[in-house]
Amino acid sequence: MNDVYIVSAGMTKFRKHNYDEDFRLMVKRAFDYALNDADITHKDMDGSVSAYFSDHIQGQLIAGAMTNDYIGLATKPSKRIEGGGATGGLAFQAGYEEIASGNMETCAVYGFESMSHLNTWKGNDVIALGSDSNFDYPLGGFYTAYYALMATRHMHEFGTTPEQMAMVSVKNHGNAMHNPFAQSPMKITVDDVLKSPMVATPLTMLDISLMSDGAACVILASEERAKSLCKNPVKIRAIGSSSDTMRLSDRPFGKVPLLPNESKDDYKNLKYPGVHSFRAGRIAAKMAYERANINDPLKEIDFAELYDSYTSAEIQAYEDLGFCKYGEGGKFIEKGYSEINNKLPVNPEGGLIASGHAIGATGIMQAVYAFWQLQHSVKKHLKNGKLQVENAKRGVIHSHAGTGAYETVSILER
Amino acid sequence: MKNDVKGTEIYKTDPLIKRWDYSLSYTHSYAQDSEFFKALGRNVLLGSYCKQCNYKYGTYRKYCMYCGSETADIELPLKGKIHTFTTCYYSGEPFMNDVPYTLILVEFEGIDSLFMSRLINKNNTKISIGMGVMAKFKSLQKFDVNDVYFIPEL
């Protein structure tokens, strides 16, 4: 396989609604940002991968092809990737595969979503169709409820508290204060989160990610092309991905797939994954770590962009990705380890909870932020350096579909 | 007749934003899951058993996800325990009028996986993991998964 690099990246500000720019123009803005930043033109692209989640939300099928012509890539090979919330993460990996296989030397990977087409109740409903429509959806199942079922069990199994979950919200909203691309910068307290309206116990409004309009783009290249296009490209060291049952009810009660720094004795009485943890996240991480030769994630990773669709999910991801052992995720945030310039900063730009969640763009937004962190160019792009993780050499990006029906973990290095 | 002359709903003119309605009615077959939904009308909750794997599914599926062989229908116990729960105060649009409602995953003695259902309970604050629950069946069958629901065990 050929080595793959990110040579440039761009995104739009994520907003509750952007009625002035449709999906095509939002992607053009993100793409042009990336082109301008590295002095590349669209003629340098061998092809593209587009990412958007829902034809229903968009009110437009084959929107990827429409975007592709709008940004000047008609006649080049292109395809659309869809995989729920992991759409962007999967598209990023599909772009990696294009370069790694030698099929392309350069590839634009872009994602978008226009969530503002639907109101929140209708949006909840359309997204809920991304669950079993015979057994789960007709019960009034929707995504906050599914994650809440998991969070309730995580609390029971490990003693995680609503306060600890709230701390994730406080951290991510706080980080977003220094990010002009973020939709919801806020200085809030644990109490504010606990007292915000309950959506599905134990998750309140402020435990939940946003619905956004936005687009994001990264430009990938082979080593040779990367050298000619960019002074400081970032290497995609490894990718990992996995899948799991769509229905929570089908998850088994077995054993933990162990990371190198764990032992069987750590989890003697733990039935895994049940519904407390995301098995696909663990397996995706294990795959990526093995390929990148990472043995102690906490020590060997400098920052992470985790899929915080819910505060509980960020805590669960600390464990799935082995930043701490299963059961220690609540303490991990409580001790401040995931805060900026602590042991392993997580979602330094605000994550899905505060930067925003334009589903198809989200996984690519994570790649954009990780690229800037590793280029040490956060100051340039965010107009201030407060969120720059000092001396960042290696970062991880991570995404979910469904309740972990698909998950991706990608490892980036400077 | 009046409907025919209903105007176009415009939210804004700069940029121009209008309302667009689009809806579908599906011909939805339960296909290989049909037995499960029919059995609810006989007050029976079906699960599935894989003989090859000796694995009992708490949610009906016609083929085993571990070995691929066809499963046999089994009757699930009508009593179980709450494995986890959530009370919803918001929902997707079609369920707006149901809130608050509680969803649970039920575990059954001797069954290897779970079943998702609604818990009908007078007091949503008095629900806990491990609590005993029993299945009830709607008298008027609607042929969806809500034909069964759970209540706290008496």
Ligand SMILES: [Zn+2]
């Ligand atoms: Zn089997």
